[in-house]
Amino acid sequence: MTAPATVEEYLAGFPDDVRTILENVRQAIRNVIPDADERMSYGIVRLEIVGRHAIYFGGWKKHVGLYPIPGLDDELESLIAPYRAAKDSVRFPYAKPIPYDLIERVTAHIAGR
Template identity: 50%
Template sequence: MATKPANIDAYIASFPADVATVLEEIRRTIAGVLPDATEAIAYDIPTFELNGHNVVHFAGWKQHVSLYPIPDGDAAFEREVEPYRAGKGTVKFPLGKPIPYDLVARIATMLAER
């Protein structure tokens, strides 16, 4: 995206339909577990905020979608997130493979609780 999107709708609309569908489902998933959050664009990517603070960001790319940051969790959480981890604070979900929306929801919930 060449210019900063005005809102999450504009951000998602800038992607091909297959990627936009995944981004929209990530958006719905996060909104479902963070009903009091507001949507924003921060760092040029979709962001959910609570009480004036960024909680979780997501982004689309050519071959994956990403979620940021990733909270620390117990051993079971770490095992679940490990296949998607791309650095300490990022997970990448490959396009063309099932997206673990339950994990997206859990990450958003954990971030909101910290």
């Protein structure tokens, strides 16, 4: 199977319920960085600001992941801690409500906005 060339192709490859979640994650990120360029990279979506990466997101079997998520200030880190999967990534299970507002706050921190 050929890897998707565009974000739209990537999203179209998911079941409707997961695609909706991924589209909402995409929109939450775009709410903060509307000027970001979107590309496929490493098989997932990368949003860049002025030629540098800002944030990646990808859909998996049971969760949506965001990468890389650096150490955050104490308040934000305490909110993201339940979702930490590794030092620099987070996972939001599809089976639970996705905290889109938290995704926006993390994106703002990463983008310096």
